[in-house]
Amino acid sequence: MEPPRPRVDPRLPGYVLEPLAGGWSGETFLATGSEAPGDRVVARYFADGRHAPGTARIQAALLDRVRGLVPVPAVRQVSDADDGLPGLLVTELLPGERGDLVLARLVARNPAPDRDDGLRSLGRALGRVAGTLAATPLPRSGMFADAGLRIEPFDFRLPDWVDTHAPRLVDGGWTDGEVTGLRAVAERAVAGLDGAAPCLVHSDLNPKNVLVDPATLQVTGVLDWEFAHAGHPATDLGNLLRFDREQAYVEGVLEGWFTGSGVNSGGGVDRGVGEPDRRRATDLARVADLVALIDLAARAEANPVVRQARAHLRAIARTGDVNAAP
Template identity: 55%
Template sequence: MSEPLNESPELASLQPLEGGWSGETFLAEAGGDRTVVRIFAGLRHLPEAAQIQAALLRLVDGLLPVPRVLELRRADPVADMPALLVTSFLPGTRGDLLLPTLDRAGLARLGAACGRIAGTLGGMPMLRRGTFVDGDLRIEPFELDLPAYVDGLGLDLPGLAEVAEAAQALLDEEPRTCLVHSDLNPKNLLVDPDTVAITGVLDWEFAHAGHPFTDLGNLLRFERDPAYVEAVLAAYAELRGTPPARALDLARAADLVALAELASREGANPVATRAAALLRAIARTGDLHATD
């Protein structure tokens, strides 16, 4: 159930926030307090998107560092008012901005913190795989056929079909389902620049119930520095018990879904272009661990 917004934010006073939900997320300040306001406008959002994200933040609150839900307003089509979600403002520097400044020790600290986030999510069981459809987090089930999915994207990459078949076989060995953030990468993490502790896990727009190694794959997609990778895998193993080498194999296999989808949009943005280069290397070598 949603709560009414007691005092509507003055939209003219909102300042756009960089990163994350570009053009939809704003910083509001009143009486010395800072809050974050997300406006759910446009056709790309599910009707219940604001309620779903509010429910997810409440679900993981206390387990992960996430903003507190302060206010929630449902959309009012008659008044042409979009849904709004107001949350607390969390301090920190975006992880993708901090990463290039870290030495080996800093990379290891951040990697360990990221591994614990992925491991915590990997330990939050769900009954079936699927997408969330409302604020009660009801699930619309789906079953992923990775080879068919990749084929449907129309990517002309010799060798990719064989890689997808091998990845699907590996993923089938781990049938468990958990809560998946699905966009867990440094861009969506806030980090204390002094302690390198994670202060916020943001952008839950693509969260779903899915494979327990999906988030790990996202964390390790482009960040390949050994200090970071080894720390991520060690922290994940400490929580979930999966040996690092096997976890890395499963992570790469699980990430093939997102990698292929991004590659299908090559040229749309730098991330999609980089993903396409990485996917070409994987298809060419037949190795999920290939680099571009």
């Protein structure tokens, strides 16, 4: 796919837009003042058909809702889709570096003595964000329907989710046995997902969508809330642990998640500090993450995240173990 080109927008007079690196949607741009290069903001477009007409305002309302809980950018401008122009959300440009780049550098330090300390510190900072959101209760599970953050409930069962995506998995080369194995995993996972008190879920909380101070390894910004919803408390933890499995990083994420709030997360997971608690939390996180993993693996495109999701999900289907990796 050809990369997005620089563009101008009549709603942002005096700004030149250049695509920001790191995303595969081509919807996020750095807007720089043509006469004041120091004047820089981030412009996020909602042009894809998957976005509802009011998505930009929902995103703005979410940023207002979580400000003070986790670091997020201030909203500068929001515009609905109109006259052929997509919805637009303009926010401040926060300091920091993408967390996935920081994480990759820390992993590459091996065998430097401070490698594990850095991985643990970064994991702890990211886990604390997930724990804070898991301790933010909402009245019901569902999607945010409007700028008032009204929740539209959804009826969801993981085995049905597998059945819905199975034809696309088969088109991608899965055998009937692999699909059957995945459905068996989903059937066993239902008990872990049922009964959890709903909370605020970012739903794409991975290092790529987090800005980090590379010196202190503290989170400076949590970005890209387009998949946010009211859902299971272990969902964001599962995202953080999905592909990045360095032991020190995982230990840090779990520590941060448990200490992000003293409130019980629901779903049978006690925010204790013992090894059994950590194992239960990890297992539940893997179960909760199956929802996103299945959706990613069944997509037609083949960006790096989709390819990783396919490999991980296939390993789970073949072994019956939610913790399996390729």
